[in-house]
Amino acid sequence: MKLSTKGRYGLKAMIDLAFHYKDSPIPLKVIAERQQLSESYLEQLIATLRKAGLVNSIRGAQGGYMLSKSPDKITVGEIIHALEGSLAPIECVNEDSKVSCEKVENCVSRIVWIKVRDSTRALLNSISLADICKEAKLKE
Amino acid sequence: MKLSTKGRYGLKAMIDLAFHYKDSPIPLKVIAERQQLSESYLEQLIATLRKAGLVNSIRGAQGGYMLSKSPDKITVGEIIHALEGSLAPIECVNEDSKVSCEKVENCVSRIVWIKVRDSTRALLNSISLADICKEAKLKE
């Protein structure tokens, strides 16, 4: 049940962008340094986020990345879904996938995994980047 | 966020044992056939479950496995924890582990993963094998 570094690093980068929402655009190099992540690896992750419409980019010198919407309009659920794919804990409860198990109808354990999927999804969709920034500022 | 086959197959085997709770002991061969799983692989999984105290075994001819407690006393949470380890989606929120991140105190995304861990745990701990059997019987 582990998340890969894609989701982890990607969320870190998005939180970084949310914190500096008004300073945009922010070069990837800066994010990578601040978050202590490999720049070229992060490049791949942010490309995914861009294709998912969660960040915008500006090319060339003085370019960089910025959130495509305000932090309260972007949820952790969207970010993780973009980077990790479905939140389904096993393939047979993944709606994005075409692969289906022929025993789906009378598979008993399936009920459990649907519940896990839905509860995780509901939780992550309920948390926005703005929420995280708020909580973080309280801690200071 | 995928579960490995350990958790998947292991839960299937446990549900099978729960369904046949009174017929015990059940040889692994029978479970493997009924659940369409590789017997020798399942052997390793059930060894883990036995060491976790969730099943008992009887050796020799006519031997087999049985649940160590009644199905309403065993939760999916216990089973998955035994087979997959902590439900922590990332290492830094895994209480079973000694590995700790020095940035734990001011890591913002950590808040999210603690919530995921706790919500999944609560959900899985709330579902017993008896609950699953009940739901399955309703479907028939």
Next chain:
DNA sequence: CATAATCCCTAGTATTACGCTAGGGATTAT
């Protein structure tokens, strides 16, 4: 008592996914 059925244990192994690195091209501010 011999045999077959079962649990028990360990080692090995092919495949896959993960977590990157590398290198070069396209764009744009200065």
Next chain:
DNA sequence: ATAATCCCTAGCGTAATACTAGGGATTATG
């Protein structure tokens, strides 16, 4: 013109996954 940036793709070492194989220990049964 140059440097700073985004953009794209290919490759690659490591570790984990999902098994398979083989043999030993125990015990019911005929």
